[in-house]
Each structure stands twice: as structure tokens, then as C-alpha cells.
Amino acid sequence: MAVSLEKIEPIICDRKEQYLAQLFTLLRQKSISTQNDGIVECAELLREFMEEIGIQTRLIETKGNPVVYGQLLKNESAFTLLIYGHYDVQPPDPLEEWLSPPFEPTIRDGKIYCRGAGDNKGQLMAQVLAVKTYLDAYGELPINVKFVFEGEEERSSVNLPSFVQENKELLKADLVYTSDGPSHESGNPLILLGVRGNLKVQLTAAGADWDNHSGNKGNIVPNPVWKLIDLFHTLRDGNERVLIEGFYDNIRQPTEFELRLLKEIPYNRDEISEKIGYKDLALDGETYYRRLMFEPTFNISGFHSGYGGNGVKTIIPSKATAKMDIRLVADQDPEDIYQKFVRHVKKHAPDIDVQFMGAVDPSRTSSNHELVKVVTSAVREAYQLEPIIQPSLGGSLPDYVWTKLLGLPSIVVPYANFDEANHSPNENLNIDHFFNGIKCTCHVIHKLGEHSRTSITI
Amino acid sequence: MAVSLEKIEPIICDRKEQYLAQLFTLLRQKSISTQNDGIVECAELLREFMEEIGIQTRLIETKGNPVVYGQLLKNESAFTLLIYGHYDVQPPDPLEEWLSPPFEPTIRDGKIYCRGAGDNKGQLMAQVLAVKTYLDAYGELPINVKFVFEGEEERSSVNLPSFVQENKELLKADLVYTSDGPSHESGNPLILLGVRGNLKVQLTAAGADWDNHSGNKGNIVPNPVWKLIDLFHTLRDGNERVLIEGFYDNIRQPTEFELRLLKEIPYNRDEISEKIGYKDLALDGETYYRRLMFEPTFNISGFHSGYGGNGVKTIIPSKATAKMDIRLVADQDPEDIYQKFVRHVKKHAPDIDVQFMGAVDPSRTSSNHELVKVVTSAVREAYQLEPIIQPSLGGSLPDYVWTKLLGLPSIVVPYANFDEANHSPNENLNIDHFFNGIKCTCHVIHKLGEHSRTSITI
Structure with missing residues (x-):
């Protein structure tokens, strides 16, 4: 299988400047949902970009900010992956603590500093650019892909539940896939099955x-x-x-199995301590993760x-x-x-x-779901590292709209670096993490294609 | 005695526009001590104005902001009144709550709205203009008068104690007289014998x-x-x-006598309630004043x-x-x-x-002091109303530098209206209160002159 994806890596490698420039264009466009600043401009910019790639798109109005919806369908019976993300960002204050202007993407030490770099524009763009990369490499996707990029995640996704309720037919899918939040501090890829x-x-x-x-x-x-x-x-x-x-x-x-998973998550107290700016951190790993999840x-x-x-x-x-x-x-x-x-x-x-x-609402997907195994295997191959499976994220995403309202399994694989400083001054995204995110999405799409073919034959 | 002051009132009446214009010039000059904004400019402006009147003046440097010192001496043996005030003001924020710009004196409904109008520039100018008025009416003052106008009262008068310690000879006096804070809500003049x-x-x-x-x-x-x-x-x-x-x-x-004084202070709960913006005020008068003093x-x-x-x-x-x-x-x-x-x-x-x-430090002057009776009688004649004697102000003034460091009696007679909103947006000074303040100072100077002649003959 790894062989069949050999074209992906060289394409990404050739296009690094182009992909970064495309991300920077999106980052420069403010989209602060709690202050209603730049939202529609950002949604339109994102839609146009997706359209250029060949994704069928439209802005779907809600009672609040529009959803950027996109789809690239193979056929009705194919496996359908629904990719969720958000194009809105947190306010940038306190402004005086930024080392470079919050809406001017600036590269320092291999990282892109900008509000929204990690949360969530960089990760969202990794998904979209993965589709472009896959298409350019192989001409078509092996599965149907749908995109829901909302503009109100940073104000509690107030209109996402009604949007999902009203568009159940449009959003029919087999799995929801999200990349948001920071990855694990150990450097191993992270697979999240729920949120607070x-x-x-x-x-x-x-x-x-x-x-x-x-x-x-x-x-x-x-x-x-x-x-x-x-x-x-x-x-x-x-x-x-x-x-x-x-x-x-x-x-x-927590179940016995979940508590066992806690113990397997790597934990380096000194490293975390430094990354969160709190030198007195005294928790052991199990307590740390139990408190978070x-x-x-x-x-x-x-x-x-x-x-x-x-x-x-x-x-x-x-x-x-x-x-x-x-x-x-x-x-x-x-x-x-x-x-x-x-x-x-x-x-x-x-x-x-x-x-x-x-x-x-909080949300949790069963650790035993078949698709959890498929995605885990794709992520493992993409990173050539053993993924860490966490039953829950400490943060919140409106994951319940998929698990509770649509009854779907939902898996979150964060692409940002652990110290992305989301919601804080000097938010950033490691450039390598961005390109690895593109690669990872290609693997997930590919593996789900293989899996669905196998499932059908069985 | 009232006959001998008959020239005062007509002079004040003739010069209302001139006196207001002089006050406005001082008010327009910012002097925010906690932000070090406009202090020296204001001190110099005040000094020049006093000099023009014929008061010998100089700026005396301290470790912080300069003191504007002034004196008009009759002779060595005459009774000496030391008038204290401050030319610095509070910061004006929250700015958005001001109805007119905080440093542009604006008259509405008979009041001057400006930061510093009541606290303390308006009251300080009433003292200075009283000297001018008295001089123009009678050619000379019946007593020695000294002025200490400091520039750090709104930052706890941090350098006033050392200034007083270092200038004990210069500040030799028989009584300290201050006009600051709001007068009583009943409209009767107020005599304060201490501060918190x-x-x-x-x-x-x-x-x-x-x-x-x-x-x-x-x-x-x-x-x-x-x-x-x-x-x-x-x-x-x-x-x-x-x-x-x-x-x-x-x-x-509190002594029995002080507690008795509390009961004599007029108290109109509804009126106070409205003036402080707190409709649920439920205290009785005695409790109200006990809590404040x-x-x-x-x-x-x-x-x-x-x-x-x-x-x-x-x-x-x-x-x-x-x-x-x-x-x-x-x-x-x-x-x-x-x-x-x-x-x-x-x-x-x-x-x-x-x-x-x-x-x-807190400060209190004995209610039985002879000069308390002299000043009370002068204030009574100026206002033709019975003064209210309060053992203490709720607020703070560096009164202890006189009572504790110099061992002098100290009396505070506030000239501002009760609702001057000092320290708040829309600080104001009632125009009538300003002119009555000028008149009252003339009466106090005059009465102290009479008192000292009587004392000497005895």
C-alpha cells in the first residue's frame, strides 16, 4: 500500500513554497468570530480556493456565520468521509505580547507565527491541500469527501447544531474526521476519540x-x-x-480500558512544564491525563x-x-x-x-470502532510512528453534532505542534507539521478507500 | 463686624466672568499626578497667577512634584493662617462616561464640569481669589497668610511629610485651613475637624x-x-x-460629645441615595455618619x-x-x-x-479648640446658615502633617457641592459654591484678624 502512495511525498516537496503562500493568504484574512471581524471575506476566500482545486463548493447561510461546504463525490455507494474544521479565529489580544503582527504570518525558527496558524486555518488547509495533492498524483480520490468548515467554532459553534439538523441528507457520511488542537508533546501522532x-x-x-x-x-x-x-x-x-x-x-x-490507555500515553513532565510556562507542575502522567480527559x-x-x-x-x-x-x-x-x-x-x-x-456538549467515540483501527493504521504509516490513542481531548470541539445528532463515529487527528499557543499571543504552526498534515490526510483517504473496497468484497 | 466686610460682595459680583475665566485657565491645564501628566506646567501657571495678585511665591522642589508656596506677610507678630490645597487631579477615565471633555471646563445647569473642578482646583482658586478680593477692597490683609499647594495629593501626598519636616520654620503658623471635599448635602456649610x-x-x-x-x-x-x-x-x-x-x-x-454631634448632622436619606446613585441605601443617619467617620x-x-x-x-x-x-x-x-x-x-x-x-495617617483636631469657634462664627456669617461640625471626613487628606508633624490645629471647610463627583466621570463644581467659597475665605481671614487683635489686647 505504501508503494501506491509514492507520488504524494515528491509533490508536497516540490510545492512547499506554493502551499505556504496559499496558507498565508488565508491567514492574512482576519476572521474573529467573537468580534464579527472579516468573517464573510474569509469564508469567500476559502471557498474560492477550494473551487479552484476542483471541489464543488457553496456558502451555506446559518443564523450566524456561513458554513463553507464542499464535496468531491466519486459515486453514491462509495465510502464517504466528512472533514470538519473552522475558519474563524480567537481575538489576538493582548496585542503587546506578540513578537510579530498577529495577522501577518511570519516565519521564525521553522514556525509560522500568526493568529489562526494552528487553530485552525493551518490544519484545515492541510486537509484541502491533501485533496489537491492526491488529485494531482492519481487523478481521482478513492472515496467521497465532504467538507464542513464553519465560522463560529470560537464562539461555541452556536449555529452548527441547527445547521447539522437541517442538512442531514447533505451530510450523510460514514466517518467524520477533524484536525484541530495540538498534537502530543512526545512527537508521536495523536488520535482523539472525544472532547470535553x-x-x-x-x-x-x-x-x-x-x-x-x-x-x-x-x-x-x-x-x-x-x-x-x-x-x-x-x-x-x-x-x-x-x-x-x-x-x-x-x-x-472512565472504563478499565480507557484508564489503561492513560498509562500508555507518554508523559515528560519537564517538557510539558516548559511548554506551558509553569515550572511548578508536579502532577504524574496518569493524574495529568485523568484531569484533562x-x-x-x-x-x-x-x-x-x-x-x-x-x-x-x-x-x-x-x-x-x-x-x-x-x-x-x-x-x-x-x-x-x-x-x-x-x-x-x-x-x-x-x-x-x-x-x-x-x-x-462533550462527546466520545468507542475505542473499539472498526474505523478507529483503519485511521490508526493510516496515521501510523504516514508518520512512521506509533499513534497515541486518547479517549478525550482536554479542549472542546462541537464533536457531539456528529456523534449525538448524526450518530456517526468521529475521529480527531491534530496536526499542530504541541506548543502551538492557540488562544494565546504568538500562536504558531510548525512548518513540518503543516506538510506532515497534508501527507497524513492523503494516507487516511487512501486507507479508507482500501478499507471500503475490502468491506464491499466481504 | 459684618459692616466692615461690605465691599467684598460687590467686588465678587462685578468680577464673576473674570474669576471664572481665571479658574478655567487652570482647569484646562492637565495635572494628573499618578500619570505624571502636566504637573510642572500646572504648578507654574498657578504660581504666576498668585504672583500677579501680589503674593510672594516660589516653587519648592520635593522628591516628587513641586509645591507651589506663597506668602503675604503683614508683620512677624501677626496671626498666621496657613492655607493648604492641591493642584493635582485624578485620572479622568472611564473617558466614555464624560458628557463633555474632561479637561475642557463646560457649564451646564449652573455647574462647571471638568476634572479638578471640585477636587481641588476650584476650591484652591477660591482661596487665592479671596486674597485678591480682600486686597482690592481694603488694601491689606489683617493677618499673615501662607499657601501650600502640593502636586501629589492624589497619589497619597507621598512627599508632603518630608516637605513639612524640612520647612518647619517657613511653615510656622497658628492655624491650618483647607477647603477640599464636598460640602454637606443639606446645603449648610460644613466644618471638618479631621479625616480618615x-x-x-x-x-x-x-x-x-x-x-x-x-x-x-x-x-x-x-x-x-x-x-x-x-x-x-x-x-x-x-x-x-x-x-x-x-x-x-x-x-x-468616639467620645460622647462626638457621638452627640453625629445626631445633629442633618440626614436626608432619599437625597443622599439619589446623589450617590444607590437607591437601596437603608442606613439611618447616625449609622451613616458613624460608618463614615x-x-x-x-x-x-x-x-x-x-x-x-x-x-x-x-x-x-x-x-x-x-x-x-x-x-x-x-x-x-x-x-x-x-x-x-x-x-x-x-x-x-x-x-x-x-x-x-x-x-x-488619620487626623483629628479637638472640637473644643478656641479657633474652631472663631472659624465657625466666620463661616456662619459668610453663609448666614448654621455650620455643621463633623469630627471627621470620610475621605483622606494629609491633615496629619499639620496636626501630628507641626502640632497645629487644622480645620477643613469644603466649598464644593455635595454631588461634585470627585474622582468620578463628570466631576463638577457648582458656580455659586465657587463664589461663596471666595466670600467665606474673606470672612475667615477677617474674623481671624479680629480675633488676634482681641487676643493681643487681652
Whole structure:
């Protein structure tokens, strides 16, 4: 089989500059979904590029940002792979921490620095360019391929579920394949079979209608910062256990097999410690992965009130705001957790406002699925390294729309480097990872073609 | 006596436009001490203006911003009044809440809107223009007058104590007189015999060296917001009592006489409620004033960490900062409280950094002092209203440099309107209050002249 893919590598090698230039064009186009900046321009740019390759494309409107849909069909009965990705990106701030402009792709030390380089434009382009490479090498694909590139992943994919519900016929497929997130720090390829979900909320506490002087009004008007602090204290205990009633009720416990997989994942504490910028990391590997895959989080992603400049300003702030994102594990239901959260706040701090800011369900595909084995074998051949199989990603993707809404198996194979710094300043994508991603997708397409021919003959 | 001051009122009346224009020139000159913006320019402008009136002036350098010193001496043996004020102002943000530009004095509904209008340029100019008015009316002052206008009051008057220590001879006086802060909401003139002190600190908690993705690193790197929240919970209980060991140890309890004064201060809850923008104000008058004068505060004036823009950003912040200002009552010592604060933090959260950001001692002058009666009588005649005597201001002024370092009585008579919104957007000074301030200073100077002649004959 490896022989039949021998044309792939030389084509990629010849076209490195061209493929990078095409990626850079997409990276330069801002597409910040939480700020509605450049979205439609980016979607159109991506669509045109896919069309040029020979993929049938169209923008499908949603209640929010358009989906870039594409398909390249062999025939009705062929195996169908649905490739999912997203063309929107996170806001770039804090701007002052970027070493090069966030929307000007810049190569340093073999890496492309740009917002969206890893998350997700670089990985998405690897998929598209794999199709171009395969077509140019062999004239046609061995399977049907469909693409769904959405523009709202960084705002919780709010309209993806309804898009999927409304387009079930169009999206008919045998397997969903995603490349997003960082690959494993060991350098071995990673195969992810699920994700944590999340729930995002914003808390707002009010004091007086405007900021007051902390001397002349001190002890008279309430301070909304203290209101939030007092509420937070009722939400979590000193051992970091969430005190919302029923928060842990529905958590699916890991199976013996999954716990065994944890132990097999390579873990180099010093390396991780350096890569995440936290020298005091003291966890062992099993705990590290268990916390990432099987335990929910209760994170405060922002807390803002009053004066934040240099020096001092003696005021009692009129308002305090906190943003939270809570990662949920299989089978926690974001809607259920949100209701419990609201109930808790109403009980302990009824005058604090809770705003729902988005949610994604968790998702998990069985480690025993036949296609997991096929993809694992393709990835192994592409990288010539043993893939690491993780039952879940620490982060969130709207994977449940495939597993829960369409009932399909879903496999995530991240192409970005472990230290891609997604969501942070100086986000980057290792150039080798980009080209290996193109190669890997070619192998997956090829192997699924072989598998489906075998399946049919059987 | 009232007869002998009959020339004052007509002069003020004739010169309203001129006096306002002179104030506006000073207001337009920025002088933000915490940002070192426009300080020297403002000091020079003020000095020149005083010089034109006939006051001997000079800028006296300190380790920080210069003091504008002035004197107009009758003779060595005459009674000496030392007038204190400050020419620096608070930063104007949040800028978007100003209805007119913060450094362009704008008249609306009989009020001058501008940063510094009330705090303290308008009141300081009322003192200076009183001298001009008195001189033009009567050719000379009945007493010696000295002026100390500092440029660092809004950053805790950090260099005023050493300035006073180093210039004891120059500053020899019989009484210190200050006009700062808002007058009483009842409209009656206010006489203040002390201030609360304050202690300002900044707390900084660190997590990883940079922001991390809340999914891929969630449960792995610590969140500095939670660190601060956990610390704050050890600092104050649910009844708002400060839990720092020894925090309440040295508080001077109010005397029977002071408590009686509290009951005599007019209190209109609805009016205050409206003026401070807090409709749920439920305190009775005695509690209101006791909390402002005799109880310390424990205020958080700013709390900032992570993402604060629109929408969401799923990060674990790398840093969280909180600014506190703690008002202290007589005889709490800021240095002592700071040491106790640091000890508490070292015990409960040793990795949180505490930064000292400035302090002012509390101060109180005896309600029975003879000069309190003289000034009260002058104020009564100027306003034709019964003055309200308050043992303390809720806010802070470096009054202790007079009472503690020089051993002088010190009296504060605020000229600004109650709703001057000092330290807030749309700071303002009622025009009538400005002209009444000029008149009041003339009465105080005159009455002190009469008093000193009487004293000498006796």
C-alpha cells in the first residue's frame, strides 16, 4: 500500500513554497468570530480556493456565520468521509505580547507565527491541500469527501447544531474526521476519540449606579467586587471542588480500558512544564491525563472591575464582571449544569446577573470502532510512528453534532505542534507539521478507500 | 463686624466672568499626578497667577512634584493662617462616561464640569481669589497668610511629610485651613475637624508564565483569579469584618460629645441615595455618619485578570491584580496595618505579591479648640446658615502633617457641592459654591484678624 502512495511525498516537496503562500493568504484574512471581524471575506476566500482545486463548493447561510461546504463525490455507494474544521479565529489580544503582527504570518525558527496558524486555518488547509495533492498524483480520490468548515467554532459553534439538523441528507457520511488542537508533546501522532464540552457564563454584580469616591462613600455603597468574591466562595471549596448541587451527578466514569490507555500515553513532565510556562507542575502522567480527559474544570477566564491602570484610583467600582468557562466531561449536559448554576446563584446572590454565553456538549467515540483501527493504521504509516490513542481531548470541539445528532463515529487527528499557543499571543504552526498534515490526510483517504473496497468484497 | 466686610460682595459680583475665566485657565491645564501628566506646567501657571495678585511665591522642589508656596506677610507678630490645597487631579477615565471633555471646563445647569473642578482646583482658586478680593477692597490683609499647594495629593501626598519636616520654620503658623471635599448635602456649610487616613496596596497573583488554553490546560495550571478570591475570603468574613489579626486594635472610640454631634448632622436619606446613585441605601443617619467617620473601610478599587472584552476567550489567565484602599480612623497607624496585612498574606497565600502603594495617617483636631469657634462664627456669617461640625471626613487628606508633624490645629471647610463627583466621570463644581467659597475665605481671614487683635489686647 505504501508503494501506491509514492507520488504524494515528491509533490508536497516540490510545492512547499506554493502551499505556504496559499496558507498565508488565508491567514492574512482576519476572521474573529467573537468580534464579527472579516468573517464573510474569509469564508469567500476559502471557498474560492477550494473551487479552484476542483471541489464543488457553496456558502451555506446559518443564523450566524456561513458554513463553507464542499464535496468531491466519486459515486453514491462509495465510502464517504466528512472533514470538519473552522475558519474563524480567537481575538489576538493582548496585542503587546506578540513578537510579530498577529495577522501577518511570519516565519521564525521553522514556525509560522500568526493568529489562526494552528487553530485552525493551518490544519484545515492541510486537509484541502491533501485533496489537491492526491488529485494531482492519481487523478481521482478513492472515496467521497465532504467538507464542513464553519465560522463560529470560537464562539461555541452556536449555529452548527441547527445547521447539522437541517442538512442531514447533505451530510450523510460514514466517518467524520477533524484536525484541530495540538498534537502530543512526545512527537508521536495523536488520535482523539472525544472532547470535553463546555459551558460559558458571565456574572455581573452591580453596586451604585456609578463609581463613588472610596473615602466619602466608603462603608456606604456596596462594592460589587466583594459581591462576586463572596459568591465565588460559595461556588468552590478550598480543595477546588465545585459546590453547585448536582454538578458531579452524571459524570461517566472512565472504563478499565480507557484508564489503561492513560498509562500508555507518554508523559515528560519537564517538557510539558516548559511548554506551558509553569515550572511548578508536579502532577504524574496518569493524574495529568485523568484531569484533562475525565474531570470537569471550573475556570474564571476574566475578572474585571474598577481601576486597572498604573498607580491608584480611590473608587468604589459600580460594576464587576467575571467570565467563566466550565469544561464538562461525558455525560454532563451543559443545559442541566447551567440550570444548576443559575439555581445556585439565585440562592446565594440573587442580585448577581448570570448570562449564558454559549455551550458545547462533550462527546466520545468507542475505542473499539472498526474505523478507529483503519485511521490508526493510516496515521501510523504516514508518520512512521506509533499513534497515541486518547479517549478525550482536554479542549472542546462541537464533536457531539456528529456523534449525538448524526450518530456517526468521529475521529480527531491534530496536526499542530504541541506548543502551538492557540488562544494565546504568538500562536504558531510548525512548518513540518503543516506538510506532515497534508501527507497524513492523503494516507487516511487512501486507507479508507482500501478499507471500503475490502468491506464491499466481504 | 459684618459692616466692615461690605465691599467684598460687590467686588465678587462685578468680577464673576473674570474669576471664572481665571479658574478655567487652570482647569484646562492637565495635572494628573499618578500619570505624571502636566504637573510642572500646572504648578507654574498657578504660581504666576498668585504672583500677579501680589503674593510672594516660589516653587519648592520635593522628591516628587513641586509645591507651589506663597506668602503675604503683614508683620512677624501677626496671626498666621496657613492655607493648604492641591493642584493635582485624578485620572479622568472611564473617558466614555464624560458628557463633555474632561479637561475642557463646560457649564451646564449652573455647574462647571471638568476634572479638578471640585477636587481641588476650584476650591484652591477660591482661596487665592479671596486674597485678591480682600486686597482690592481694603488694601491689606489683617493677618499673615501662607499657601501650600502640593502636586501629589492624589497619589497619597507621598512627599508632603518630608516637605513639612524640612520647612518647619517657613511653615510656622497658628492655624491650618483647607477647603477640599464636598460640602454637606443639606446645603449648610460644613466644618471638618479631621479625616480618615488610608493605606493603599496592590495584590498580584501569578499562574503560568503566559495565558494558557482553558481546555488543553484546564485542571493543569493554577488560575491566579482563584488565588486572589481564596485570599480575599480569608481577609473578610460574611459580616464584612476584616479578619487581619489586630486590624481593629488601636481604633480611638468616639467620645460622647462626638457621638452627640453625629445626631445633629442633618440626614436626608432619599437625597443622599439619589446623589450617590444607590437607591437601596437603608442606613439611618447616625449609622451613616458613624460608618463614615469612626469605622475603617476595606475597599477593592480594582480587580483585573484575563479577558474583559465582548464575548468570550477561553483562557486561564497568567496574572491577576487587585488594588485595595483601606481607610483608617484615628489612631490606626498605616504602617502598622500594612505590616499586619503583609503578615496575613504571607501566612495564607505566600506566593501572592503585596505592593505598598501609599498611605496617609488619620487626623483629628479637638472640637473644643478656641479657633474652631472663631472659624465657625466666620463661616456662619459668610453663609448666614448654621455650620455643621463633623469630627471627621470620610475621605483622606494629609491633615496629619499639620496636626501630628507641626502640632497645629487644622480645620477643613469644603466649598464644593455635595454631588461634585470627585474622582468620578463628570466631576463638577457648582458656580455659586465657587463664589461663596471666595466670600467665606474673606470672612475667615477677617474674623481671624479680629480675633488676634482681641487676643493681643487681652
